[in-house]
Amino acid sequence: MLRGNVVGLRARYEDDIPILRAGLYDDVAGSARADSRPWRPITPGSEDSRLVVDDKEEGRVPFSVVELAGGTLIGTATLWGIDNHNRSAHIGLGLLPASRGKGYGTAAVAVLCHYGFVVRGLHRLQIETVSDNTGMLRAAERNGFVREGVLRSAAWVMGEFLDEVLLGLLAEDWKPDPA
Numbered sequence: 001m002l003r004g005n006v007v008g009l010r011a012r013y014e015d016d017i018p019i020l021r022a023g024l025y026d027d028v029a030g031s032a033r034a035d036s037r038p039w040r041p042i043t044p045g046s047e048d049s050r051l052v053v054d055d056k057e058e059g060r061v062p063f064s065v066v067e068l069a070g071g072t073l074i075g076t077a078t079l080w081g082i083d084n085h086n087r088s089a090h091i092g093l094g095l096l097p098a099s100r101g102k103g104y105g106t107a108a109v110a111v112l113c114h115y116g117f118v119v120r121g122l123h124r125l126q127i128e129t130v131s132d133n134t135g136m137l138r139a140a141e142r143n144g145f146v147r148e149g150v151l152r153s154a155a156w157v158m159g160e161f162l163d164e165v166l167l168g169l170l171a172e173d174w175k176p177d178p179a
């Protein structure tokens with residue numbers, strides 16, 4: 001388990017899967033904003049990669065996020081698109097609805113940065129999010145990510161194209177404790 005100040009990142013347990021499915025993936029509108037793939041139902045027990053982890057997949061490391069105080073599952077955090085030549089990767093987060101807006105997102109980004117920069121020796125981390133996702137933008141910026149550009153009309157979300165903001169953080173600019 002990777003421990004931050006208030007959240008921990010651990011492996012995906014089988015018991016996590018129905019909770020994450022109900023809280024994150026069954027919410028079609030929410031899922032459409034957070035995932036660039038089109039929404040589709042996930043059959044219980046299927047090996048769908050959105051929930052079930054393949055430990056042999058080199059380029060993607062999915063974690064379950066837990067609240068350190070009580071060990072409660074609060075969501076998912078993923079380092080994906082890991083490129084060991086350019087030493088870069090992307091960050092993704094999905095917190096269960098009851099756990100949003102309490103600082104856990106900011107804390108989880110901090111632990112993902114520790115994993116990316118310290119454990120994996122990466123040089124650059126990147127986040128893409130729809131431009132009205134204030135919670136994700138702030139959680140990223142509090143950890144030192146800077147806005148590097150806007151990808152105009154890059155995301156098809158429930159009947160409309162939304163702009164995406166691209167944020168990046170370099171290892172030399174990273175400060176372990178979020179501002």
Ligand SMILES: CC(C)(COP(=O)(O)OP(=O)(O)OC[C@H]1O[C@@H](n2cnc3c(N)ncnc32)[C@H](O)[C@@H]1OP(=O)(O)O)[C@@H](O)C(=O)NCCC(=O)NCCS
Nearest residue numbers: 034093094095100101102103104105106129134135136138
């Ligand atoms: C986006 C997400 C990870 C942010 O995590 P969070 O725990 O809710 O955010 P935090 O509580 O750490 O808040 C970070 C900042 O954003 C602000 N914020 C959080 N939610 C907000 C909202 N819905 N509207 C406006 N501001 C918001 C907080 O006030 C805080 O601001 P501050 O830094 O000025 O104090 C989380 O809300 C989530 O999982 N949402 C659904 C899935 C998603 O959008 N994932 C990202 C896909 S790229």
